[in-house]
Amino acid sequence: MTTAHGFDAYRRPNGAIGLRNDLLILSLSGLTSPLARRIGRVLPQAKVITTPHTGGVIGEDAALRRRMLTGFAIHPNVGAVLLISCQPPEAEAFRRRIADSGRPVEALVLDDNDHDSLRLTDVAIRAGARLLKDLSAMRRSPADLSDLLIGVECGRSDTGSGVASNPLVGRVADALVAAGGRVVAGETMEWFGAEHLLEKRAASPEVAQSIRAAVDARMKRAEAVGLDLIGNNPGPVNVEMGLSTLEEKSLGAITKTGTAPIQGVVQHGEAPPGPGLWLMDQPFYSPESISGFVAAGAQLILFTTGAGNSYVSLLAPTIKLSANARACAILIEQIDFDASGVLTGRTSFTDATAALLARMRDVASGTLTFGEILGEGDEVVSRLGGSL
Amino acid sequence: MANTSLFTGFMLDAGDNTALALVALASGDIVGVATPAGPRELAVIEAVPRYHKFAVEEIAKGAPVTKGGEVIGVTSTVVAKGEHVHVHNLASARYRAGDVGAQVVGS
Numbered sequence: 043m044t045t046a047h048g049f050d051a052y053r054r055p056n057g058a059i060g061l062r063n064d065l066l067i068l069s070l071s072g073l074t075s076p077l078a079r080r081i082g083r084v085l086p087q088a089k090v091i092t093t094p095h096t097g098g099v100i101g102e103d104a105a106l107r108r109r110m111l112t113g114f115a116i117h118p119n120v121g122a123v124l125l126i127s128c129q130p131p132e133a134e135a136f137r138r139r140i141a142d143s144g145r146p147v148e149a150l151v152l153d154d155n156d157h158d159s160l161r162l163t164d165v166a167i168r169a170g171a172r173l174l175k176d177l178s179a180m181r182r183s184p185a186d187l188s189d190l191l192i193g194v195e196c197g198r199s200d201t202g203s204g205v206a207s208n209p210l211v212g213r214v215a216d217a218l219v220a221a222g223g224r225v226v227a228g229e230t231m232e233w234f235g236a237e238h239l240l241e242k243r244a245a246s247p248e249v250a251q252s253i254r255a256a257v258d259a260r261m262k263r264a265e266a267v268g269l270d271l272i273g274n275n276p277g278p279v280n281v282e283m284g285l286s287t288l289e290e291k292s293l294g295a296i297t298k299t300g301t302a303p304i305q306g307v308v309q310h311g312e313a314p315p316g317p318g319l320w321l322m323d324q325p326f327y328s329p330e331s332i333s334g335f336v337a338a339g340a341q342l343i344l345f346t347t348g349a350g351n352s353y354v355s356l357l358a359p360t361i362k363l364s365a366n367a368r369a370c371a372i373l374i375e376q377i378d379f380d381a382s383g384v385l386t387g388r389t390s391f392t393d394a395t396a397a398l399l400a401r402m403r404d405v406a407s408g409t410l411t412f413g414e415i416l417g418e419g420d421e422v423v424s425r426l427g428g429s430l
Numbered sequence: 431m432a433n434t435s436l437f438t439g440f441m442l443d444a445g446d447n448t449a450l451a452l453v454a455l456a457s458g459d460i461v462g463v464a465t466p467a468g469p470r471e472l473a474v475i476e477a478v479p480r481y482h483k484f485a486v487e488e489i490a491k492g493a494p495v496t497k498g499g500e501v502i503g504v505t506s507t508v509v510a511k512g513e514h515v516h517v518h519n520l521a522s523a524r525y526r527a528g529d530v531g532a533q534v535v536g537s
Contacts, residue, residue: 079502200481201450201481201482201483202450202481204498205442205450205497205498206440207442209442209498222443235522235524235525239500266520272525281516283481284450284479284480284481284516285484286483286502286503286515286516286517286520287502287503287520287521287522287523288522288524288525289500289501289502289503289522289523290497290502290503293497293498293500293502294498297498309487383448385440385452385464386437386440386452386464387437387440387464387469412455
């Protein structure tokens, strides 16, 4: 039963709430990715995450890989984990971390199965089946907006994104912050051109400096390879869709952060440590950006698009919004929320905000999004450098 | 004319000097524009593609162009009321093409 202000979710032992109760098949080793996918084909209810990179990942890259895989393994929407690996020490470290979170976990290591992937497949299917049965006996209980961390994302934007969908998401972000929840926005390159507005909202001068430093660092990396970010921005697709200047594009993008003060800047995949609105310094490409939010514990994603974008998170239900009436009319099995009424004056921002919050509570309580139904989701582990 | 189901223009901030065309506009079209301060009726003096901007008042050369209450650039020429506003008459106020890096021109 969904109350007016709340929804129903799975309460985890550490107090966090999950909107889904997934069995996660997590391959820690690149060598066992195909094996994990094979297990996932026999247990299609499970979610499968793999990473191709393991050996030779060093320094900050190794820390990032660990941070993201851990974030997926103990994600609030994950009820139990089947850990697949061929590195016994790492498998044991992850198994312990997951067990400490109160989740059922089975670690299946190739070395313990005579290095036989077929034998491991058999053991994994049986273990996964038992875990799925136990998960299905768990029930939801009341939760509210203060229990949520939501990620806000835009991809394949058009001008309607900047004046309707993103401002609408911004109003929901404000509502969530007012209710005591957490919101995270990222895609650092999208701040470029509007960073002066973000800096004005920083909760302290240190936070303002972090925002500026994050943008400057990416600009330097682009300069170092000779990329002309200004001449190439907005790109030809954006120009055709009516975006004239870099700041017009960025201003439209940052409206999805709402108006709340910015509490701080977290690293890619790092959990915001307190309530309020946070920025995450991270890549702008949606698969990487969204996985950063998910690894940080975001249980739900609000994802605006213009003409259409099928991609969603694998672990976090993703509400796809557009204000493009044509896209909403055609992409019935992709767009979860039609925001075009705000553009045409048919719906006020106030009414649309209430409607989107109601949809969020429905999705939180178990109503599926099209991305979940159609399997359009993935999680990816970003790289900072090359492997040895 | 300004029927709530027939708005073909949109302004996010009532003080903006541009509006967004919600449909492709032909020269001479009268546009019902939804704004936070209530509907306005404006005419375009040339074709404006869907989702592109047009000026809601005359804008001097080198003057700020506003959308959503923020400056999105400056004009590179005089822009007449009802004219299409885009890359041919609007340039970034903060950066110049060919600048590699965040060289802010003014603030």
